[in-house]
Amino acid sequence: MLSDLPHVLSRMMRKLDRRASLEQSDRDALLDLPFRLRSVDPHQYIAREGDRTNECCLILDGFAYRQKTTADGARQILSIHLRGDFIDLEAALLRHADHNIQALTRCEVAMVSAPAVRALQLKHPRIAQAMWVDTLIDASIFREWILNIGQRGAKARVAHVLCEFARRVELAGLGDAAGYQFPMTQEQLGDATGLTTVHINRTLKVLDAEGLIKRKRRLIQIPNWQLLREVAGFSELYLHLDQTE
């Protein structure tokens, strides 16, 4: 790799740097992590439930999601991830994966050796803390999803996912007030919210008809952020943005 190109892991390093105050030796050690690059096609698995995983997956580009299914085959999408997300950090410490990770769109990922990550944590406690914060924020988002699915009606539920996604996509520099490209089919959005495709379709139409969102194919625009926010009951406290940038 040419040394004047930005290092593949540099985005992840900068993100962790914001989570805890790293020292130069920490930063160097992070960039020294051994990894292999991998391209993943849509629907392809990055990790499988039950796997004894040995690598952690860092998304360099594209979208991925966590998913698990009930015994009778109903699928629940647990979270959506985008570039810069170090999903599967838990693989470094948990012996078995408890859910599946799949590519949503075509993804470029760096598969980082789990033993190397573990060793890094022991030698660089500040890095461990920064990574830990990452997984704690993930957990906070899971909690909000429990609330979302358990207590909100279809309209608020879908609106909430759109709000969260808008905010995270904006942070990753992939969208702005002018709108963003939503990477999921309506079926997938249904599996993320615990609703059926048909009902998602109708709910999106309602949101559109009421002027809360505008849709052009998968492009989502939010003409009045404040309004959608209220319909969704969206409060971004749970994203812990004060520890993100």
Added chain:
Amino acid sequence: MLSDLPHVLSRMMRKLDRRASLEQSDRDALLDLPFRLRSVDPHQYIAREGDRTNECCLILDGFAYRQKTTADGARQILSIHLRGDFIDLEAALLRHADHNIQALTRCEVAMVSAPAVRALQLKHPRIAQAMWVDTLIDASIFREWILNIGQRGAKARVAHVLCEFARRVELAGLGDAAGYQFPMTQEQLGDATGLTTVHINRTLKVLDAEGLIKRKRRLIQIPNWQLLREVAGFSELYLHLDQTE
């Protein structure tokens, strides 16, 4: 404190010891953590959403739960915790609490200084890993709850909570095959599953009528574990018990 009494923090220490191989210096440092004891009445808050928390809460006795509410007041219970659980470890690293923690029954807790926990993590990376594993398992349980609420019907949903609780209570030495004392009202169980009190009541009756559980007030007995397990679609992989004992 008399030195021949078991240390208040010793249960927690033993649990963390099982999660990662600690050295003697790690164990000593854990037991040296500064804390204050507190008795918490049912319904009383241990932490509040938005709080800039400065203490982590370790449950010594009793039951507690995490909870958050939507803008229009619907409450969702996010998890249930029992003695030995170090809830609120996230308080050590996240600046604000993103949900509430309340006592379910009368609780004895140790409030541990968050800065002390942070310092410990930096000085004893193995402790940090052990604690991290703890929060990762919590996150795994959140994921299972998302699946439970999002995809299972009322019967399986309630059965699943009962299965999980049975398993965890057993691990904590608070119940066995003969049954366990369920610490929640039907209203609280409803808020944990995203169902109404009325529907919980009817669902419990169905489970009882079908012989899947026996109830005597709050005492729950499971005459045929395998059967309930199947109805619930319960697989304990997500509890990561191989890293618990």
Added chain:
DNA sequence: CGGGTCGTTGACTCTCATCAACCCTCGTGG
């Protein structure tokens, strides 16, 4: 041009919510 994936729509069904009683149990105080 054709096939596949994704989105849209209508008609019908069913699970679960809502509303409204009533009951039981237990602790308290007159």
Added chain:
DNA sequence: CCACGAGGGTTGATGAGAGTCAACGACCCG
């Protein structure tokens, strides 16, 4: 000792929100 009240549990009647089934339409890509 009994009356009372409060919290929790139980039951019935009714309705709404979301699921199901089935068909059609739009778009993309080879």
